[in-house]
Amino acid sequence: MDKRLKKMTAIFFLAAAADLFLAAVLLASLARQRAEGAAAPGTGRVVEDGGWDGLGTEEAGAVALTFDDGPNARYTEALLDGLKEREVRASFFLVGQCIEGNEDTVRRMAEEGHLIGVHCMEHRDLTRESEEEAVRQLMDTAAMIGAVTGRMPEYIRPPFGKWSSGLQEAVPMETVLWSVDSLDWKLQDTDRIVQRVLKDTEDGDIILMHDEFQTSVEAAMEIIDNLLAKGYTFVTVDELTID
Numbered sequence: 001m002d003k004r005l006k007k008m009t010a011i012f013f014l015a016a017a018a019d020l021f022l023a024a025v026l027l028a029s030l031a032r033q034r035a036e037g038a039a040a041p042g043t044g045r046v047v048e049d050g051g052w053d054g055l056g057t058e059e060a061g062a063v064a065l066t067f068d069d070g071p072n073a074r075y076t077e078a079l080l081d082g083l084k085e086r087e088v089r090a091s092f093f094l095v096g097q098c099i100e101g102n103e104d105t106v107r108r109m110a111e112e113g114h115l116i117g118v119h120c121m122e123h124r125d126l127t128r129e130s131e132e133e134a135v136r137q138l139m140d141t142a143a144m145i146g147a148v149t150g151r152m153p154e155y156i157r158p159p160f161g162k163w164s165s166g167l168q169e170a171v172p173m174e175t176v177l178w179s180v181d182s183l184d185w186k187l188q189d190t191d192r193i194v195q196r197v198l199k200d201t202e203d204g205d206i207i208l209m210h211d212e213f214q215t216s217v218e219a220a221m222e223i224i225d226n227l228l229a230k231g232y233t234f235v236t237v238d239e240l241t242i243d
């Protein structure tokens, strides 16, 4: 073998060895990726492009969407349409003085399986009224709801969350507050409401919204679509365990 041929042979073997080494490294790294993929926990799957497929393989939890200050002649029907389309039930806390003229909407809420509770008669801070007057307003509102739906409400959400132990004793209804405040009345911006609610919502949450703005209705639909895709279910407040 002449010198030149020897050198070529040596280069060939070196190159072949380098290829083998690279192949071994690649195989090892592929095996590791597969092992990590198989061990990944969670309810969704990471798809090829690195994105999230958005489909849960198990339920992510149950949440309750709640709407105060209705019924609203302009927006509540649109909200009910969207809820029906998505087969989602919500809870509505009504203002007594808004019921007159919107009885059909209230009846529809009941017929479509939504929970109807009492908010107030005139949206005032009940702790600033005499207890007697506050109780009268709440019971009058309950009676109005009962007359329209045929069923007396069992839940109350006081305006501004202002409540007292005296009122709790005098009013034969369970109090429901909230754990996620959408601030929809203040933001009136669909994207910001959606982001705010999705950031804070987890299993067992009660989300506070108001069916008196277009942006609230739009945001509610986006929130529902997003949480349904994550595997959440929507329940009425009586179906959540309230401590």
Ligand SMILES: [Zn+2]
Pocket: 068, 069, 119, 123, 159, 160
């Ligand atoms: Zn309110």
